[in-house]
Amino acid sequence: AKELLTVMALAEYGSFVAAAAYLKTSQPALTRTVKRVERVLGVTLFARNTRRVEITSAGREFVAVAERILNDLQLTVRSMSEVTNEQRGKITISTFSAFASHTMPDLVRQYRETRPSMEVRIREGRQSEIVEDVRTGVADFGIGYVNTLPDILQSDMLRREPLYAVIPLSHPMGAKKRPRVRLAELRDEALVSPPSETYLRRLIDGAAAAAGFTLRYSVTVERLLSVINHVRAGVGIGILPAGVLPHQPWVGIHAAMLVEPSLSVSVGLITSRGRYLTPAASSMMALISGEIGGAVKT
Template sequence: MPPAALPDFSARQLEAVLALVEYGSFVAAAARLRISQPALTRAVKRLETELGVRLFDRTTRRVQVTAAGREFAAVAERMLADLGITVQSVREVAQERRGLVVLSSVMSVAGAFLPRLIAAYRADRPGVEIHVRESVHGSVMEDVRSGVADFGLGYVDELPDFAVGTPLGRETFCVVTSARHKFANRRKLGLSDLADQPIVALPTDSRTRRTIDAAAAMAGVPLRQMVVVTQIATLLGLVAADVGVGIVPRGAVPAGRNLRAVPLEPRLVRRIGVIALREREPTPAAAGFLALLRREWPLQN
């Protein structure tokens, strides 16, 4: 059985009903709504015609609400209240005062640069909730493809057809050692210097690991990647404990923590930036975060 057609009426007509119920007079209700009495009369008549019921009994002295009118007035009050809440919510979302941003980021960016950017964003928009998904580049791409994330932060070279990349800067690799390591005070290191060193590495499915392995193969240097971890924070902790040295993006090495970042020569560089699903428009909250990201990104192109 097809559903009954919904009546076509406006918020102004609902306000007219409530005003008439409250004042019991077309003159008083029209004054309350700041419209003319004939305009109010026409609005109520159109609504009654649309509903197919009489909401008010008119006499020369006053207006009397019918039983149907009382029931409809209760519904109208709830509808206007809900509409007011919805309009306010939509405006808050559009003005970035409320909402949700889900971003997926490679670990070197998530730990190094995002905390400051998120703090700056939330200082102006405390009502916006932010979810950060940290993983390897392949997982970032899957989060973007599936729509789980509003956008990703990863490597923008050689993206698949479903994605579009906006470069933000370049990420340079370094050798990270403990402050006690024999390489800690070196001004630069080459891959050949690391040939006999135990290396703490990321898994083979990470873009960082694949970049390092490709560079080592090109240089003909066999690296001893003796300990494999899935998180850069764990890698840095093991390096600080002198388990081995690591090769990581420079931005991933925090100040202090008993670590030293030594430049890698020849330089190993990747472009990093925003990855988005092609033809997907960002939400207002995500667009605001992206604008801040492009303005405040600390790396130089």
């Protein structure tokens, strides 16, 4: 940048003395800088005579390019400052559809109130997809189950969510609106469930196996929100974390806390160990932690 400014100043003032005074440097230092640029480029930028310095055609072309470069550099510096100050840029969050639907809208609104030019991208997926997004750097951070994570990831606990049996109102248990349901009472019921390889399904199946029975799954869906819609339609009963449940009053369903055993999942922020987090991503994580619960490093 120094060399570019030197050539541009000499082109504007047409005098080594005047250009040196403008740049607050000595005339010999300015002359050395111009000669060094000419030597590197292999062209003569200025024709010198005893009375005046005249710019050559090559010099005029170089100055035009130099002006564009310096202008682009100033824009880049300004852009970097805006990114550092969280006024421009993008953050990517990977989480469950339920969290994206129920919890994130208010958080994103709060976040963008002071950062209107920030772009927030939310990727929705299953636990394995959230973990993969964070591991590969596709997402700045994730929000998911933190009970079991690979060693390369770390977590900040947000909240513990108990599991509920979600029952159609047309079912006798739903009609009675019981506050609690034992897992054993569901052993012969038609269940709507996420896939067998998901963490939630393994947790439920493990509890049933420990109690000496197996559960009967009738419908398997990819998203937890789809479980609720199938339950509402009377297809069967679902077992879901509290965070997936719609806001009350519930329509067409009843949710009873699962007991004997009581099961829960731990939801938290997921980041990659040692990976740099932008100020914008760090601020969003702090907002989520403050709104949802105190974060404890695990």
